[in-house]
Amino acid sequence: MEQIFWWTIFPYICGTILIVGTFYRFIFRGKSWYAPSTEIFEKKWLRMGSVIFHYGIIFAFIGHVMGVLIPIRFYEAIGVNEHLYHFGAIAGGGLAGLMVVFGLVVMLIRKFSFPRVRVHTTLADYFTIVLLLIIAAMGTYMTLIYSTTVVAYEYRLTIGPWFRSLFTFQPLSELMIGIPTLFKVHVILSFFLFASIPFTQLVHMFSFPARYPTRAPQQYRSRDGYDKS
C-alpha cells in the first residue's frame, strides 16, 4: 500500500498539481509570471550565485535526462559500458551538483545579508531555495560520495524505467521497492518540489525566450479592437 502511494499515487498528484497549477497561473494570473530579480538591490553576490547556480542546474537537468529518461539499452547500443557511464556521471554530475549547491548557498547568504534583499524575500522564496538545496545536496552526495564509497548504484535499471513508466500510465511501482533510502527521499522530495512550482517563482523556468534570436528586432503592435481599414 505504502509502495503504491509513494510510487504511483503521489507522483500523479504532484504531476497534476504542476500541470493544472501552471496553466492556471499562466492564463489567469499572467502578471504574477516573471523571473524574480533583485539585481537592482545587489549585484556582486548575485553575479556569483545566480550564474553558477543556473548553469549548474542546466547541466544537472541534462544529466538527469541522460540518466533517467534515456534507457540503458541506448548506452549499450552505442557501446558505452557501465564503467564508462558511471565515470562520466560521477565527474559531470558531481561538478553540476557542486555548482548548484555552491550557487544556492551564495544566494541564501545573500538573501540574509543584504537588508534590501532580505526585506523583499518571501516565505515561498526561502522554501524554494531550502528545498532545492536539500535535494541538490543529496544528489551531489549520492553522486560523489555514496556511489564511490558505498556502491555505484545502477538507477538506470530501477528509477529510470519506473519514471518512464509514469508517462505511459503503467506505473511500475514495484521497481522502487528495493532502492536505497537516500534515492527514495531524493525522488520524493523532487516530486514535492515539482508540485510547488506553480505556487512559487520557479515558474520562470518555463519562460526561456528561445524565439528571441529569430524574431525581428523591432516590434509593432496595433491597439486592440482596432480595425485599420
Next chain:
Amino acid sequence: MKIKAQVAMVMHLDKCIGCHTCSVTCKNVWTNRPGMEYVWYNNVETRPGPGYPKEWENTDRYKGGWVMRNGRLHLRAGGPISKLANIFYNPNMAELDDFYEPWTYDFKHLHESPKKENLPVARPVSMITGKYIDKPEWGPNWDDDLAGGSAVVPMDPNVQKIQEHIAMEYEKTFMMYLPRICEHCLNPSCVASCPTGALYKRDEDGIVLVDQDACRGWRFCQNGCPYHKVYYNWNTHKAEKCNFCYPRTEAGLPTICSETCVGRIRYIGVVLYDADRVKEAASVEDPKELYEAQLSVFLDPFDPEVIEKAEEQGINHSWIQSAQESPIYKMAMKWKIALPLHPEYRTLPMVWYVPPLSPIMNHITNEQELSADGYIPAVDQMRIPMEYLASLLAADDTAVIRRVLLKMAAMRVHMREKTVGGGDKLKVSKLLEEAGTTPEELEEMARLLAVAKYNERFVIPTGRREMDDGLHYKQGSCSIEDLAPPEGMTTYPYERNESQ
C-alpha cells in the same frame, strides 16, 4: 513607403525654469506606488551634472543604444545570443544606488512623541527596507542648480568628453535645465533588447509601451535604453516606462507633464514618417550625419502623394490635418530649431530640444548699441560652451548648434526691432544670411515660441475608438490595474499580498 504617424514632443529649453512641476505631476499620476518609488518617468536635470541615474550617458558602462559594427547596426550591449547567455545576470544594469534609495519621513513620530525638552524630528525612513537612513547621500535632483558644485559637475560624461576646464567660479559658471522623458524613438533599442518581445511600438501613434502580461522581468531594456528611461519595478518584477500618457493623448489631451508645465516649454504634435527608411537612417556611418538622416525619414504632410498614401494605409483625415498643423513639424523639420537628444545613440529619438539661448545673451551688456552683426561673435563666445550643447544635441557637430543659435538670435533682434524700434538693422546685416532665415519665418517662429496658445502648442488628434468593443469597460478602468495596490496608505517596507 510605409507611412506611420508618431506623436512627438518639443521642449524649448530657453523657457524651462527648472521648477520640477512636470516631474511631480507625472509622479503623482504614474509612479507613486510600491516598486516605483525611485522611478521618475519625467525628470529635470541641471546640466552640467551627472543626471539621473548618475552618468546615464556613460555608454561604456550601461551599454545602451546602437553601434555600427562592420557596416551593420548592432545593440551596444550585445545581440540576442549574448543576451541569452547573460540572462541570469545582467552585467550592465544600474543598481538602486545609481538612482537613489527612496525615502519618506517618520511623520508618525511627530504625532506620538511624548512631551520632551526638544522638538521631535521626523527621521528619514527608507521606502525599500523600512529602516531609518541616518544620512541620505543622494536623491533625485541632489545636484539641482549646480548645488553639488565642483564635486558633482565632473561626473557629467559630456564634460569629461569635451575635456574643457569648466569654470566653477560663481561669475563664470553656466547651467541649463534638461527635462527628460522617454523619447518614444523611431528605432527603439529598448524594444530590440527585450528577449520576450514585451516592448512594442504602437502602430497608430508610435508610443512605446511594455506589455505587462508578457514582460518576464529579464531587465535588458533597462540599460538597453541609452536614455535610461525604462525602469524595473521591484515589486511587480516587470519593466515600466513613460507611456506618453496614452490615455490622455488618445482623448486629444496633452501629457500630464506638458499640461502642467509652468514655463509652457512643451509642444506636442503628430509627424508622419516612412517606417521603411528608419533602419537605413539609423545606419549612416558618420554620427554627425545622423541628424540629417533622421530628418530625411519624415514626410511632408502637405504633399498630395503622401496624403493619398497615408489615407490608403489607414491614417485618417484628422491625423493628417493634425500633422499639417503640428508644432513639431514646424520646429524640428521646417525651421530646424529643435534638435534630437544624443542622436549618436541611433535610436532616432522623438523628443526634440530647442537649445537654450538666454544665458548666452546675458553676456551682452551693451545690447542697446549692439549692431545686428555684433550678435554673430556673441553666439560664438557664449557662456554655455558650444561643444557642450553639441555633445548633448548634435553628436558633437557645433555647426548645427551654431546655426540654430544664430536663428534664435536673429529672431530676438528682429522682434526687438519690431516692438521697441531701432531701425532696419537686420536687413543690412549678415545675421539673416548666416542663420539662413527670413523675417517672415522669424515672426512665425516668435509666435509659436512665445505667444502660442494651448491649442497651438498641443495639436493632438484623438485616438480612433470607433472599432473598440471594450469601450464601456475601459471608460471606468484604470491603466495600472493589477500593478498598483488598492488605494490607501502604504507602510514601509511594503509587503506584497499575493492574493490581491
